Amino acid sequence: MVSYRAAWRAAILCTLLAASPARAQEPVDVELILAVDVSLSMSPGELEIQRRGYAEALTHDTVIRAIQNGVHGRIALAYFEWAGALSQRVVVPWTLIGSAEDAKAVAERLTVNPSNSARRTSISAAMDFALDLFGESTFAGLRRVVDISGDGPNNEGRPVLLARERLLNAGVTINGLPLMTSSGYRSSYDVEDLDLYYKECVVGGPGSFTIPLNDWTQFPEAVRRKLVIELAGQPPERERRRAEIVKVQAKASYDCLIGEKIWENRMLRWQP
Numbered sequence: 001m002v003s004y005r006a007a008w009r010a011a012i013l014c015t016l017l018a019a020s021p022a023r024a025q026e027p028v029d030v031e032l033i034l035a036v037d038v039s040l041s042m043s044p045g046e047l048e049i050q051r052r053g054y055a056e057a058l059t060h061d062t063v064i065r066a067i068q069n070g071v072h073g074r075i076a077l078a079y080f081e082w083a084g085a086l087s088q089r090v091v092v093p094w095t096l097i098g099s100a101e102d103a104k105a106v107a108e109r110l111t112v113n114p115s116n117s118a119r120r121t122s123i124s125a126a127m128d129f130a131l132d133l134f135g136e137s138t139f140a141g142l143r144r145v146v147d148i149s150g151d152g153p154n155n156e157g158r159p160v161l162l163a164r165e166r167l168l169n170a171g172v173t174i175n176g177l178p179l180m181t182s183s184g185y186r187s188s189y190d191v192e193d194l195d196l197y198y199k200e201c202v203v204g205g206p207g208s209f210t211i212p213l214n215d216w217t218q219f220p221e222a223v224r225r226k227l228v229i230e231l232a233g234q235p236p237e238r239e240r241r242r243a244e245i246v247k248v249q250a251k252a253s254y255d256c257l258i259g260e261k262i263w264e265n266r267m268l269r270w271q272p
Helices: 004-019 044-058 061-068 100-110 123-136 160-169 194-202 216-232 237-242 258-270
Strands: 026-037 075-082 088-097 139-150 173-178
Touching: 026 044, 026 088, 026 123, 026 216, 044 100, 044 216, 061 100, 061 216, 075 100, 075 123, 075 139, 088 100, 088 123, 123 139, 123 160, 139 194, 139 216, 160 173, 160 194, 173 194, 173 216
Parallel strands: 026 075, 026 139, 139 173
Antiparallel strands: 075 088
């Protein structure tokens, strides 16, 4: 038989639970993470172009229309910069964007402080960090997308395919912006076919794609086109004709450990 004291405690517990309901997540069309490479192979000028390019793209009329034409007419966005396995820095935490004013506020945050570069390139750690960021989101997106830009293959941390699989299993689409420019600091750790590396080893999920960048003058437009595709599902006809999109193949045939192997071979040569 249930005692009076036990019944009283149960009643108090039910009252507290009813008075403190779980906080509902705010619905948005897309939860989008922009993961931006700031490794030492990027020159200060390139880092500035990146920040400015994302700021200009987010406030462009085409991107604002793509946001407002969604089911909910708003998105949630987070922006972080990454380099080595322990180098990730959130520049813009999860922020709601539903208007030109919202986008302008995010753009202003991107132009306040300059980027800080760091050693090595760990795409896998950036992926793991992105998944943790999704776990901290207070939004409920119809889609979850992480947009990774970088100028080299993974050369630190765990294999990139393992990190990619973890994101894909969580229902996240991964898109890529391989930076195949020649104006920065070239090194023996670069790969000539970075677009193929991103296609086979980095991007994945429904509708995933890459847009290779061959010249920094193309960066603002490439980011804008990429955002439109990610937000609207597919680009307007004019954008579709201009976008050089590389769609993902069903099966990888590329050596996705090429970055790690290049680094290890280089280290062996330096050893006495």
